[in-house]
Amino acid sequence: MLTSDLANQNAQNAQDWRSLAQQFAQIVGDRYVVRTQEELIAYECDGLTSYKQQPALVVLPKDTAEVAAVVKVCDRYQVPFVARGAGTGLSGGALPLADSVLIVTARLKQILDVDLANQRVVVQPGVINNWVTQAVSGAGFYYAPDPSSQIICSIGGNVAENSGGVHCLKYGVTTNHVLGLKVVLPNGEIVNIGGKIPEMPGYDLPGILVGSEGTLGIVTEVTLRILKAAEKIQVFLADFDSVEAAGATVSDITGAGIIPGGIEMMDNMSINAVEDVVATNCYPRDAAAILLVELDGMAIEVAENAKQLEAICYKNGARNLVSATDPAERNILWKGRKAAFAAMGKLSPDYYVQDGVIPRTKLPYVLKEIANLGEKYGHYVANVFHAGDGNLHPLILYDNSVPGQLERVEELGGEILKLCVAVGGSISGEHGIGSDKRCYMPEMFSEADLETMQWVRRSFDPKNIANPTKIFPSPRTCGEGAKPLSKEELESKFKNVPRF
Amino acid sequence: MLTSDLANQNAQNAQDWRSLAQQFAQIVGDRYVVRTQEELIAYECDGLTSYKQQPALVVLPKDTAEVAAVVKVCDRYQVPFVARGAGTGLSGGALPLADSVLIVTARLKQILDVDLANQRVVVQPGVINNWVTQAVSGAGFYYAPDPSSQIICSIGGNVAENSGGVHCLKYGVTTNHVLGLKVVLPNGEIVNIGGKIPEMPGYDLPGILVGSEGTLGIVTEVTLRILKAAEKIQVFLADFDSVEAAGATVSDITGAGIIPGGIEMMDNMSINAVEDVVATNCYPRDAAAILLVELDGMAIEVAENAKQLEAICYKNGARNLVSATDPAERNILWKGRKAAFAAMGKLSPDYYVQDGVIPRTKLPYVLKEIANLGEKYGHYVANVFHAGDGNLHPLILYDNSVPGQLERVEELGGEILKLCVAVGGSISGEHGIGSDKRCYMPEMFSEADLETMQWVRRSFDPKNIANPTKIFPSPRTCGEGAKPLSKEELESKFKNVPRF
Known part of the structure; x- marks a missing residue:
C-alpha cells in the first residue's frame, strides 16, 4: 500500500517534470532543455568534483528575458533553481540539487558595450573572464581580476563567487570591479542595480549580490571597470x-x-x-x-x-x-x-584544495601548523598561495579509492579552516562557501550574525528557491549537531517537488 | 469635544514621553537624556540647515551596550529613532523626526585598537575623522577618506553617508576602507559583520551598512583600513x-x-x-x-x-x-x-550645496548647462568640485529672507540633478540622500529597483523605526504626485507616538 502510494507519487512527479520541461521548452526552445540521464551527467558537479548530484532538468536560456521567464516558472511552482556559469567553481556553489532546475548562463556570451573613455565594459554573464581583457587590450586596457581558471571561467560565476586571482593584492577582487548589474530576482522580476557610476545612492545592492553564490538571483548583465595597462x-x-x-x-x-x-x-x-x-x-x-x-x-x-x-x-x-x-x-x-x-x-590520484585567509603576520606560524596537521592526519599538504593577501591554498593529497580517505581529508581541511579562524582569519578567500564550507560558517559568525544574513536572503527569496541549502549551515546539511528532521523540515524537504 | 480629545491625547503623549525619558535615563544616566526645549535646539538639524525639526528626546549613550539598550526600548514601543554622529551631514540624514528619539554617538569616541602590522584601526563611531590619521601618522600611516569637514565630522557619520573627500579619486570612498562593523540592529540585537580580513564569506553586510544612512541600524565599532603614507x-x-x-x-x-x-x-x-x-x-x-x-x-x-x-x-x-x-x-x-x-x-546670505556625479567625459557640457540653468532661474551658481571623479558640487547662492527663494533654489538644484542623471550620472556623489534628495530617487531607479532596496530595509527594520522616511521617496514626503493621506498612512504617521 505504502509502496504503491510511493509508486503513484513517483509517476506523478515524472509527469510533473515532463510538463515543466515542456513549459521551459516553450521559452527557450526544445533543444535548450536538457532532460536525458546521459546528457545530465555533464552538469552533475562543478569544479568541486567530490560532490555529484544530477538536477531534474537543465535549461539554457539565451537572454535576460528568457532567464526571467524560466525563473518565473520556477517561482510559480516553487521549484528550486541553481544558476551555473562555466562550472569551474571550487566550493560547489553551482552543484545541482535533486529536484531542481539548473539554469546555465553559457549562452549569454555577448560583450554589450565597450566605453573606453569612461573605462567601462558591459558584458553578459557567459562571457569568459579573459575575453574582457582581449576586447580592450588593443586600446591599452585590461580587466584586473584573474582567477587561475581565467581562460575558461565566466564573468557570471566570478560575480557569484566574488572571485580573486593573483593580481588581487593590488587591485582587489571581483566586487571592486563590478559597478552595475542587471539581475533576475527569485520572483522573476528584472532589476538594474548600480550602473556605470561608482557609489550610487541607496543601498549598495551590487555589493551584496557579488559573492552571493546565486542565492539572491541570477545576474544577466554586468558593468565592469577596466584599468589602464601598466x-x-x-x-x-x-x-x-x-x-x-x-x-x-x-x-x-x-x-x-x-x-x-x-x-x-x-x-x-x-x-x-x-x-x-x-x-x-x-x-x-x-x-x-x-x-x-x-x-x-x-x-x-x-x-x-x-x-x-x-x-x-x-x-x-x-x-x-x-x-x-x-x-x-x-x-x-x-x-x-x-x-x-x-x-x-x-x-596523487586526488587532491582537495582548501581556501582560507590569515592575517599576513601569522604566515610562518600557520604554515608550520598546517604541516603538523598534515603529519597528524598522515596526508601530504602542498602549499601554493596568494602570500601577499594571506590567502592560503593548501592542497591535500589523497586517494579517493581508499575507503575513508575523503572523510579524513575533509576533516583535515576543516582543521585548517579552524586554524585560520583562530588566528583572526577567514574560511574562504576567493572560492566561496557553496555546499562545501557551509558547516564552518558558525566558526566565524555568531547565530545573530548568520540570522542577519538570512534576513537578506529571505527578503530576496521568501520561497527559498534560489540555490537553497548553499552558503548557510543547517542541521540537515551539516553533520555536527544533526538530528532527525522535524515534520516541518520533512515537508520543506519535499515541498520542492513540483505539484501542479 | 474633538479639541478636548486632542488635548487629552496630547497630555497622554507628554506623559508617555516623560516615562520614556525615565527609561532612557536609567540606561544612560539622567544627564545624558536631553529633553528641554532650549537644549533640544542644538539638535534640530544637521549640516543641511534649511530643514529643522526638534526630536522629542535626545539620548547620548556611552557604549555599545547602552546603544543596544536604548534601541531595545525604541523597538518595544515602536518609537522611531534617528542616529546622529557629529551632525555635519549635508543631506539631512541625521535630521530628527517629530516624535522620535535622536541617538547621538558623540560619546563613543575611543580608538580601540591600532594594528599597524596588518594596517587596521578599530574605532568607535564618535571618533573624529582626522583623529585616525593623527593616531597612526607617527608610524607612517594615514586614513584616506578626507571629507572637507574632516576636523569635525565623525567616523560614524562617514560610515552612514559613505563619505568621500578630495583623495577619493585614487583611494576610493569610505566603503573601500571599512572592513568590519559592530552594529546595533533596529531590534536592539548586537551583531559583528565583516572583520579585519577583507572579503569575508557570506553576504557583504558591511557593504550594505555603509551608506545606509542609519536606516539599518547604528554602528558602534568600525574596523578601518589604514594606508602607508606616500x-x-x-x-x-x-x-x-x-x-x-x-x-x-x-x-x-x-x-x-x-x-x-x-x-x-x-x-x-x-x-x-x-x-x-x-x-x-x-x-x-x-x-x-x-x-x-x-x-x-x-x-x-x-x-x-x-x-x-x-x-x-x-x-x-x-x-x-x-x-x-x-x-x-x-x-x-x-x-x-x-x-x-x-x-x-x-x-550671499545663504547657499545651497548640490552634490551630483557625471561621467568625466561630460564635464564641459554639464558645466555649461549648469550655467544656463542658473541664468534661467536668476541665481548665481559657483562650482567647486572633485573633477577627477566627475563629482560636482554646484553652490547656488540665494537669500532665505526673500520669500520663495528657497523653493526656487531647490527647484534649480533638482534640475541640476536631473541633468546629471540624463548624462548617465548620479544624484549623489558623497553627501547621501537623507531627507533632501529622496524625491529624486525615481529619476535614477525604477519602481522595481527601489522595491528591491525596500526588501532589504524591511528585513532589517520590519517595524520601520530606524530613521524612517529617509532615502526613499513616498507620496507623503515628496511634493510631486502627493495626494491626501490614506487611513493606513494616517495611522502609520501617528503610530510613532508612544502608547504604553
Whole structure:
C-alpha cells in the first residue's frame, strides 16, 4: 500500500517534470532543455568534483528575458533553481540539487558595450573572464581580476563567487570591479542595480549580490571597470632555503610600502609537482619555497621598487633572484604557478584544495601548523598561495579509492579552516562557501550574525528557491549537531517537488 | 469635544514621553537624556540647515551596550529613532523626526585598537575623522577618506553617508576602507559583520551598512583600513582662461594613465569668494578656473608624473603652474579649496550645496548647462568640485529672507540633478540622500529597483523605526504626485507616538 502510494507519487512527479520541461521548452526552445540521464551527467558537479548530484532538468536560456521567464516558472511552482556559469567553481556553489532546475548562463556570451573613455565594459554573464581583457587590450586596457581558471571561467560565476586571482593584492577582487548589474530576482522580476557610476545612492545592492553564490538571483548583465595597462611589468622569482624566510620576505615587501600586483608562494612539494608536469626549468627543485612577485606601474617606478625588492629578498636569505619583463618570458615564470593545481594530479590520484585567509603576520606560524596537521592526519599538504593577501591554498593529497580517505581529508581541511579562524582569519578567500564550507560558517559568525544574513536572503527569496541549502549551515546539511528532521523540515524537504 | 480629545491625547503623549525619558535615563544616566526645549535646539538639524525639526528626546549613550539598550526600548514601543554622529551631514540624514528619539554617538569616541602590522584601526563611531590619521601618522600611516569637514565630522557619520573627500579619486570612498562593523540592529540585537580580513564569506553586510544612512541600524565599532603614507606628495595649482580648458586637462591627465590623489576644480566665482575670505594670495582672481592636482607616491614616480602633468596643463592652455611639496606650502594651496563652502557665506546670505556625479567625459557640457540653468532661474551658481571623479558640487547662492527663494533654489538644484542623471550620472556623489534628495530617487531607479532596496530595509527594520522616511521617496514626503493621506498612512504617521 505504502509502496504503491510511493509508486503513484513517483509517476506523478515524472509527469510533473515532463510538463515543466515542456513549459521551459516553450521559452527557450526544445533543444535548450536538457532532460536525458546521459546528457545530465555533464552538469552533475562543478569544479568541486567530490560532490555529484544530477538536477531534474537543465535549461539554457539565451537572454535576460528568457532567464526571467524560466525563473518565473520556477517561482510559480516553487521549484528550486541553481544558476551555473562555466562550472569551474571550487566550493560547489553551482552543484545541482535533486529536484531542481539548473539554469546555465553559457549562452549569454555577448560583450554589450565597450566605453573606453569612461573605462567601462558591459558584458553578459557567459562571457569568459579573459575575453574582457582581449576586447580592450588593443586600446591599452585590461580587466584586473584573474582567477587561475581565467581562460575558461565566466564573468557570471566570478560575480557569484566574488572571485580573486593573483593580481588581487593590488587591485582587489571581483566586487571592486563590478559597478552595475542587471539581475533576475527569485520572483522573476528584472532589476538594474548600480550602473556605470561608482557609489550610487541607496543601498549598495551590487555589493551584496557579488559573492552571493546565486542565492539572491541570477545576474544577466554586468558593468565592469577596466584599468589602464601598466607601462611596465616585471616578474621576479626568488627562491629560499626555508618557508619562514620566504614568509618574512613577504612581510618586509609590504612593510616597505611596496604594493606588487601580486605575491605568490609555492613550497617544495608544489615546485616539484609543477616541474614534473610543465617543466618550466626555472623553479629550483631543491628550494624550500619560491616567491613570484610581479611589479607593475610606470617604468621608473618599477625600476625603483625592483631595487628595493632585490635588497629585501637577499636580506632575507634568497639564494637566487631572476626576473623577466618580456611578456613571453613572464609567462614562463607564471606558467608553473598557473598549472600548480592541475600538476597535483601527477603526485596523487586526488587532491582537495582548501581556501582560507590569515592575517599576513601569522604566515610562518600557520604554515608550520598546517604541516603538523598534515603529519597528524598522515596526508601530504602542498602549499601554493596568494602570500601577499594571506590567502592560503593548501592542497591535500589523497586517494579517493581508499575507503575513508575523503572523510579524513575533509576533516583535515576543516582543521585548517579552524586554524585560520583562530588566528583572526577567514574560511574562504576567493572560492566561496557553496555546499562545501557551509558547516564552518558558525566558526566565524555568531547565530545573530548568520540570522542577519538570512534576513537578506529571505527578503530576496521568501520561497527559498534560489540555490537553497548553499552558503548557510543547517542541521540537515551539516553533520555536527544533526538530528532527525522535524515534520516541518520533512515537508520543506519535499515541498520542492513540483505539484501542479 | 474633538479639541478636548486632542488635548487629552496630547497630555497622554507628554506623559508617555516623560516615562520614556525615565527609561532612557536609567540606561544612560539622567544627564545624558536631553529633553528641554532650549537644549533640544542644538539638535534640530544637521549640516543641511534649511530643514529643522526638534526630536522629542535626545539620548547620548556611552557604549555599545547602552546603544543596544536604548534601541531595545525604541523597538518595544515602536518609537522611531534617528542616529546622529557629529551632525555635519549635508543631506539631512541625521535630521530628527517629530516624535522620535535622536541617538547621538558623540560619546563613543575611543580608538580601540591600532594594528599597524596588518594596517587596521578599530574605532568607535564618535571618533573624529582626522583623529585616525593623527593616531597612526607617527608610524607612517594615514586614513584616506578626507571629507572637507574632516576636523569635525565623525567616523560614524562617514560610515552612514559613505563619505568621500578630495583623495577619493585614487583611494576610493569610505566603503573601500571599512572592513568590519559592530552594529546595533533596529531590534536592539548586537551583531559583528565583516572583520579585519577583507572579503569575508557570506553576504557583504558591511557593504550594505555603509551608506545606509542609519536606516539599518547604528554602528558602534568600525574596523578601518589604514594606508602607508606616500614617500612624496606634490600639489599643483594650474589656472586657465576657460572652464573647458580646465575640463579638457582633467580628461587628458586621467587619459594619460596618471592617477593623482585628487583633482579639484574651482571656477572664477569660487576663486574670488575664497580669496575674499581666506586670502591664499595664490588663486588668481582673473582665472576662469583653477585646477588643484595632488600627486603622491614614490619620489621618482611623482617626479615623472609631474613632468607629464606640466606638459598636459600647458598643452591645454594653462596660464601658469605652481607647485608645493613642503607640508606647510601644500596646505596653503589646499586652504582655499577646503574653505570654499564656508566662503560662499561672504558672497550671499545663504547657499545651497548640490552634490551630483557625471561621467568625466561630460564635464564641459554639464558645466555649461549648469550655467544656463542658473541664468534661467536668476541665481548665481559657483562650482567647486572633485573633477577627477566627475563629482560636482554646484553652490547656488540665494537669500532665505526673500520669500520663495528657497523653493526656487531647490527647484534649480533638482534640475541640476536631473541633468546629471540624463548624462548617465548620479544624484549623489558623497553627501547621501537623507531627507533632501529622496524625491529624486525615481529619476535614477525604477519602481522595481527601489522595491528591491525596500526588501532589504524591511528585513532589517520590519517595524520601520530606524530613521524612517529617509532615502526613499513616498507620496507623503515628496511634493510631486502627493495626494491626501490614506487611513493606513494616517495611522502609520501617528503610530510613532508612544502608547504604553
